[in-house]
Amino acid sequence: MATISSNKPVQKRWTLSKRFNWNYFLLDNVTGSRALLIWVSFLALLTIGVTIGQLIAAPVRTSIILAVWAILVLGVVVGELFTAHNVVTRWLKENMLNNVSNTLVTLLLAVLIGLVGSGLWNWGIANATFSPELTHPDVRTRDGASWGVLWGARKLLLTGLLGPEHTWRVLLTTGMVLLLWASSFISSRPSLKETLAPLARVTNILWIISPFAAYIFLAGLEYDPEGPFIRMGALLGGTAVLIALMGIFWLFRVIKLTPVSIAMWVLIWPIAYIIWRLIAQTGIFTPINVDDWGGLLLTVIFAIFVNILSLPIGILLALGRRAEVTGIPSWIIWPIAVVSFAYFFLNSTPELWETSRNNIERVFSLWPFLILIVAYYFHKSFQGNFVKAFSILFIEIIRGVPLITLLFMAIVMAPFFLPEGSTGIKSFWAVIVGYTIFSSAYMAELVRGGLQAIPNGQYEASDALGLNTLQKYRFIVLPQALRILIPPLAGSVIATFKSSSLVALVGMIDLVGITRGIIANENWLGLRTELYVFMFLLYFFVSSIVSAYSRRLEERAGLGVR
């Protein structure tokens, strides 16, 4: 009995006993164990030291904090001694002044918050100037922020080096997106859903068109007045591709062929093409160099572009990683491996071996053995399943490398892969490619998580009903997986948005990259901190809003599932 009670967790004996007892109080708060004693002493010393230091440095502020703290502590002590708590003291007793160490921590943190908070307040507001006139080094304040730079450099921050004559096109795009978003938002209100169904349908179609429209607005269209209005190659080629797609979809029974749908598939490209050429002919949307995009515009374009591109690639990779197709049998793998091994071993190795200058090169001259090793592992670890092996390898290699290395590689290496005589690739597109590759590897892992969350029974039921693989994923698996994936996808959207700032490190002039240009201007010389703080807050608010929105979306999508 005695042992059990001594092992009981430490309770607040002095509060339970209703009467204050110094012995219990000390036991609970200070002398209960050696570790507690050391901790409380350390904390007390630290708190006293910091408080005295701050009392000397900032007497008024610290005295006020100390006084408020003392009054609160006194209130709690009185309430405790006479067991007469009111709402405030009870809350304090439970949440801030529970025991001696918490009381000390509260004081310590209050003093530190006072220090940091007043510093930020003085710098950011009290001593700061807000006029764009006051940012020049000669006239600017020394001990505060010069927020005027944000207004002064607004054009650079928003659109980078884009010529002012194109600003209206950015506004047009922004307006289009906001309008569509508002329309979706309104028509999805539960109370209006019925009446606004046609609006919702139109909005959805416009959403599909919007990326193309945005591209036309922001990048413009080439038009050569000398050339023909319609190039038959482009017209027929596009149509042929779409007809082929239609055939494949029909073969896998994803779509049904009715006269209307056939007409749609056949006509959509020619119509789109003619519209495109008509718009180009008007000359309203002259081409803009994509590398002129900058500032917030570029950041947003990156985030949207990459997210939209990487989702389908990510889904494909995830499906590939989970694919359980019949592997290439060993009687195909091994003969090929052995024959090619023999060929290279006889043709390449002797010469390489002869000319080797050192042992490392000698080892490398034995490279044909690599074929056998790869074949062995391909057969053993993946049972000849190439789709799976490729997906895993791709995902893991990309995930093993830092993003900026990939971006840098994209910029440096892209020119190597272009056909001879091409004019070179715009950094923007190189970065988009590198970024999408990176993002889709991560997306693949997210999607894989979503696919794993789907019970096996769903696959079995679809099989038992006779749905084919494409139908199974299209109707059953992906809709459920994507719904599960809304929170992680939102996380990934935020992550992409945040890490898009890294493109500044490979020379892109996004929000962070443009800073270099701004602070080099003699008017805004060296005003980094203001700009960085602004971006810090911007990213923080946008990310918070997106995650809040995703939570709402999740609740709404969760309706059908339970």
Next chain:
Amino acid sequence: MTMMKEAPTVTAVSDAIVCRDVHKWYGDFEALKGVDLTVKTGEAIVIIGPSGSGKSTFIRCMNRLEEHQEGRIIIDGIELTHDLRNITEIRREVGMVFQQFNLFPHLTVLENITLAPINVRKWTRDRAEELAMKWLTRVGIPEQADKYPGQLSGGQQQRVAIARCLTMQPKILLFDEPTSALDPEMIKEVLDVMRDLAHEGYTIVAVTHEMGFAREVADRIIFMDGGQIVEVNTPEEFYNNPKHERTKLFLSQILNH
């Protein structure tokens, strides 16, 4: 030792299911050790047996949810091989009802039912919905058509699953322990539906522990143990006069508790 004496000459087509020496391994473990079974069209078969006896595996081999490695399975005159066309054809003609219902939670009841007819049978939506409503009425829950599965009780969900299966107009019905996940008070409503179907002449193969149902509905009862068919018998004979020791032991265990 012969166990079956009836129907000496049956043509291949009137046999709904023919299984010959079916073997199935999971790695080193042999789940089915040469199972032979012939089910005639219109016959109702109930498979019982202790857990792990391979009865679920066997029934799942019949529509290729599991792949058998040896032996032959011929469903409705079509042999189940690696041929994609055969698999598709067989799955179209064989409906299956699962223990866990496996309704699609993101689709309404009606969408659940009409999905396969529209996409596999290539019916128009109207036709599929008409038939779906007919079957929903038959299983007694037409008013639930627009709800999501999550909003239904277990018994209702299982009846939706049956309706989903029947709207495809299958020739053969497989039931894989359809009542095991149900609360006792809901078992009856599902069994009633199954009983009606059996009387209507569907070919049925059911794995179940419902002895009353087996006794009343089954044309034959098959007792499996250790991946083999131990005994095949009519219900009366099976319950009153089991031939095999293992059958007796099993029956004594499940009936006397």
Next chain:
Amino acid sequence: MAQTTTDPPPPQSSRGISSLLSYIFDIRFLGVIGQIAIIALLVFGAVTLSGNFRQNIDKLGEAQFRCIDGRVSYRCAFDFMDNEAGFDISDTPLNYENTDSFWWAAFNGLVNTFRVGLLSLVAMTILGTVMGIARMSDNWLVSRLALAYIEIIRNTPILIQLLLIYFSVILALPDITEAIQPFGLPIFLSNRGLSMPWPQLMSSAPIWFAFVVLAVIQFQVTNIYLSRQEERTGKPSNRFMWGLVGFIIISGLGWFVAGSIADNEGVLIAKSSRIGEVDDFERVMLQRAQINHISELENLSEEELAAVTIQICALRQSASEPNLTNKLRQQGIPFDVSRVGSPENAQGRLVDGRCEMFVGPKTILASQQATLEDPSSFLIFPLDETPVVFSYPRFEGFNVLGGWNMTGEFFALFLGLTIFYAGGLAEVVRAGILSVSKGQTEAARALGLSEGQRLNLIVLPQALRVIIPPLISTYLSLMKDTSLGVAVAFPEIYIISQTLMNQSGRALQIMILLMLVYLSISLFFSVILNWYNDQITLVER
């Protein structure tokens, strides 16, 4: 065994077109064909691209693959790495001159990557754990602050955090001459980074380590012996304390033994200086400055002080230097140290009078004395040593010498990585601790375990199982993000590679090396993660 009367129907006809079709529609065949199609597509793409690639490489010229002997061959792709680097690295852990090879430059970068990565890794683990626990504190203020920290850190890009830390915090710190000394400790915080005392091993350190090892063994033996005795007698004894006492005695003994038997350190000095042992310094200094007590040095002007200051030569990064200077510092004697690269250099300085003495290992000193023109006018006097000396940071002009210095760039990257990843880890830790269900706590209490036992035996092992896998992934991400050093110009492997690429004009080779480095790091962490997961699944089974 169950015989049936029905004959199995004959196998389906296997002739002509239908047999061919049934092969084509065989799902195994379709699977293989599909894969071969994908392979073919990939190969086609690769060939197309590599055709371009080949052309472009050729166009770039043979310079890319020129061997040292002038031939051109793909095997010489990496020969250029032996060339002279020709650029300086601002912060090198190893001796590096701009005449060293590209390989050596790259290796320095790699070491820098690991230096900053591993240090942040440790600091991040501590900070993240503290924050995760603080998040669950019963103090409202603490938990709110931790929440604010986590939310702010996780919702902003690490790059901007890093830039803010470097440009707006570290570069805004005072100059090195007015460095901040927190709590009066010998730690100096300035816009040049962080400097603090650092132990340096003397030549006698191995002897002392041997004693320490002995002391550890003693600790274990005592522990086992006393616990056996406890079992025998049933009386508890304070085994930990006895072990500790033994440990302190043995290692302390070792300290003195190692220090006194070692006779490796010495000072090479001109006999004319009339310094023959350490104690002579004070006397000589008093004579030079013509004062009566060493404390009167404060009254001297700067020029006078400079005139009497003792000039010492020492090898760069040698432990001998703090050994001597610590002694001088204790006596309050002003001194100045010039660090030289080679003993010969020191000898030269000694001869031309730029140094009064050369401090170092006796063997080096003896060989230098022997090569002097007039060896007899110099003497070597021995210097006591302790196994470990603390080297203190000192400021000479705008440089910090001695001690351990983090440059501002290193410090910024270290802080940035630590703070960012601790935010993520805090959530992991919190989730891990919350994952241990309340029932476990109640069960532990019901069994009569104390709070400490409950935490150690029940909660931690279960929480760690949830925490460790994401923790390892976080480590991997952190190691990869050391590449952000480019934002603050800290010379880790990524930025060095960039420089190498500009210097050599070889993009492809450098890219391959860089990828290999990062892939090896991630492979290392994946292996650990898989090993750990295997352990867990074994235990759970």
